[in-house]
Amino acid sequence: MDTIIPHAIEIKNLSFSYEKEQVLTNVNCKIDVGSYVGIVGHNGSGKSTLLKLILGILQPDKGKVYLFGKDNSVSIEWSKIGYVSQKAGISISHVPITVDEVVKMEKVSDYAVDEALTSVHMLKFKHKLLRELSGGQQQRIFIARALVKKPQLLILDEPTVGVDVKTQETFYELLSRLNTEQNITLLLVSHDLHTISHKVKTVIQLDRKTYPYNLTSCNVNHIHSPYAAAH
Amino acid sequence: MQQLTELFQYEFMVRAFWAGLIVAIIAPLIGSFLVVRRLSLIADTLSHVALTGVAIGLLLGINPLITTMICTVVTAYIIEELRSNERISAESVLAMILPGGLAMALILISLANGFNTSLITYLFGSITAVTQQDLWIIFGLGIGIAVIFILFYREFMYTSFDEESARTSGIPVKLINHLFMILIALTVSVAMKVVGALLIGALMIIPVITAMQIVQGFKKSIVVSVGVAFISMIMGLIVSYYANLPAGATIVMTSISLFALISILKRI
Ligand SMILES: Nc1ncnc2c1ncn2[C@@H]1O[C@H](COP(=O)(O)OP(=O)(O)O)[C@@H](O)[C@H]1O
Numbered sequence: 001m002d003t004i005i006p007h008a009i010e011i012k013n014l015s016f017s018y019e020k021e022q023v024l025t026n027v028n029c030k031i032d033v034g035s036y037v038g039i040v041g042h043n044g045s046g047k048s049t050l051l052k053l054i055l056g057i058l059q060p061d062k063g064k065v066y067l068f069g070k071d072n073s074v075s076i077e078w079s080k081i082g083y084v085s086q087k088a089g090i091s092i093s094h095v096p097i098t099v100d101e102v103v104k105m106e107k108v109s110d111y112a113v114d115e116a117l118t119s120v121h122m123l124k125f126k127h128k129l130l131r132e133l134s135g136g137q138q139q140r141i142f143i144a145r146a147l148v149k150k151p152q153l154l155i156l157d158e159p160t161v162g163v164d165v166k167t168q169e170t171f172y173e174l175l176s177r178l179n180t181e182q183n184i185t186l187l188l189v190s191h192d193l194h195t196i197s198h199k200v201k202t203v204i205q206l207d208r209k210t211y212p213y214n215l216t217s218c219n220v221n222h223i224h225s226p227y228a229a230a231h
Numbered sequence: 232m233q234q235l236t237e238l239f240q241y242e243f244m245v246r247a248f249w250a251g252l253i254v255a256i257i258a259p260l261i262g263s264f265l266v267v268r269r270l271s272l273i274a275d276t277l278s279h280v281a282l283t284g285v286a287i288g289l290l291l292g293i294n295p296l297i298t299t300m301i302c303t304v305v306t307a308y309i310i311e312e313l314r315s316n317e318r319i320s321a322e323s324v325l326a327m328i329l330p331g332g333l334a335m336a337l338i339l340i341s342l343a344n345g346f347n348t349s350l351i352t353y354l355f356g357s358i359t360a361v362t363q364q365d366l367w368i369i370f371g372l373g374i375g376i377a378v379i380f381i382l383f384y385r386e387f388m389y390t391s392f393d394e395e396s397a398r399t400s401g402i403p404v405k406l407i408n409h410l411f412m413i414l415i416a417l418t419v420s421v422a423m424k425v426v427g428a429l430l431i432g433a434l435m436i437i438p439v440i441t442a443m444q445i446v447q448g449f450k451k452s453i454v455v456s457v458g459v460a461f462i463s464m465i466m467g468l469i470v471s472y473y474a475n476l477p478a479g480a481t482i483v484m485t486s487i488s489l490f491a492l493i494s495i496l497k498r499i
Pocket residue numbers: 018019021023041042043044045046047048049050317
C-alpha cells in the first residue's frame with residue numbers, strides 16, 4: 001500500500017542531537033495525505049527541531065524523512081509545502097513593509113496574492129503595513145504567504161502564541177476549512193495540548209520527560225487523541 | 232547659478248559628482264537590507280577592514296581600491312561563515328573584526344612608516360582626489376551591484392526578513408547570504424573613496440531610516456532613500472566646496488540634518 005499512495009510525511013528511525021544534547025531518538029511516524037495532525041510537547045521537547053528536520057533545514061544524525069514519497073535529503077518539491085515558522089513575525093516592526101509585500105516574497109502573480117489573502121479574510125488589509133496589524137492578523141498574513149503557492153502540505157510552528165482566545169477560534173476554523181475543503185494536509189505544532197486536542201484529528205505527543213530513555217516514537221495511523229475521539 | 236557652473240569647470244569636481252551620485256544610489260540599496268537584518272554595524276566593520284586593504288595597496292604600490300576590494304570580500308565571506316554557524320553572535324563577530332581591521336592597518340603603516348598622510352585621506356574620504364581610473368572602477372562596480380540587487384531583489388528580501396521560510400520557498404539561502412555579503416563589501420570599497428572609511432556606515436544607513444519614516448512600503452522606502460542620499464550627496468558636495476569643508480563629513484552631516492528635519496516635521 002505504501003508504494004501506491006505515498007504518505008505526506010514518513011519519518012523513519014530519525015535521531016538528532018545538537019552538539020551534546022540528544023533531542024530526538026528513533027522517531028517513526030507516518031502522516032497520511034489529508035490528515036490534520038497536531039504535535040504537542042513541552043517547551044524544549046524538540047517540536048521545532050522535528051519540523052526543521054522534516055523540512056530539511058537540519059540534517060539528522062540517523063534516519064530518513066520522506067515527503068510525498070521522496071527522500072528529503074535528495075530533493076524537496078517546495079511548491080508542495082507551505083511553512084510558517086515560529087520566528088516568522090519577529091523583528092519586522094522597524095521596517096515599513098506592507099501586507100502585499102510580505103505575501104509577494106513568494107514568486108507568484110498578483111491574482112494569486114489576492115486569492116490567498118481572501119482565503120484568510122485579509123484582502124482588505126492588502127496595502128496596510130504589517131506592523132499596524134494585531135498578532136493574530138499578522139499570523140494570518142504569514143499563512144497567506146504559505147498558502148499562496150497552493151501547497152498540499154502546510155506546516156505551522158506555534159501559530160497561536162500571543163493570540164487571544166477569540167481570534168484563535170477563527171484561526172482554527174480557517175485551518176479546518178483548509179483541511180476539509182482544499183484537502184491540505186496540516187501539521188500543527190503547539191505546547192498547548194488542551195486547546196489543540198479539540199481541534200486537530202490526530203495528536204502526536206513529543207516529550208522527552210514522558211519518555212525517560214529519549215525514545216520518541218509514533219505512528220499516527222494507530223495512535224489517536226483521547227480528546228478527538230470524544231468529538 | 233553662475234557659481235554652480237564654475238564648480239564644474241574643474242575636472243576633479245565633475246569626477247567627484249559622478250562618483251558621489253553612483254555611491255548615493257548603491258549605498259542605500261544595500262543599506263535597506265542591513266536595516267532589516269539589524270546589521271548596520273557590518274558596514275562599519277568592513278570599512279575598517281578596508282583600511283587594511285588600503286595599507287596593503289599603498290605598501291605594494293597597487294591601486295588601493297583593488298586591494299581594498301579583495302580584503303573586504305574575503306572578510307565578508309569569513310563574517311558570514313562565522314555568523315551562520317550560530318555559535319558566535321553576529322554582533323561579537325563584528326566587534327572582533329572591526330578593531331582587527333583597524334589594528335592591522337596601523338601595524339602595516341608603522342612597518343612601512345611613511346604613507347600616513349595618504350591613509351588619512353581614506354579615513355575621512357577624498358572625493359576630490361577620485362582619479363579617472365577610480366571613476367571607471369566605481370562606475371563598473373556600481374552598475375554591477377545595482378544589477379545584481381535588482382535581479383535578486385526577491386531572494387534578498389525573503390532571506391533578510393525570514394531565513395527559514397525563504398528556504399522553504401526553494402531559495403538557496405546560504406548562497407544568497409554570501410552574495411549579499413559580497414555586495415556589502417564591494418559597496419564599502421566603492422564608497423570609501425567618496426565619504427571615507429569612518430563615514431560609510433552613515434551613508435548606507437541614514438538615508439534609509441530617513442525614508443522609512445515617511446513612506447508606507449518597503450520598496451517605496453528604497454526608492455525614497457536613494458533620493459535622500461542623492462540630495463545629501465549633492466548638497467554636501469556643494470556646501471563643502473564653497474565652505475571649504477571636508478566633503479565626506481559635510482555629506483554625512485547633511486544627511487543627518489535631513490533626518491532631523493523630517494523627524495521634526497513628522498511630529499508637528
Ligand atoms: N540551535 C540550537 N542549538 C543547540 N540547542 C538547541 C538549538 N535549538 C534548540 N535547541 C535545544 O533543543 C531542544 C529542543 O528545542 P526545540 O526543538 O526548539 O523545542 P520546542 O520547539 O519543542 O520548544 C531544547 O532543549 C533546545 O534548548
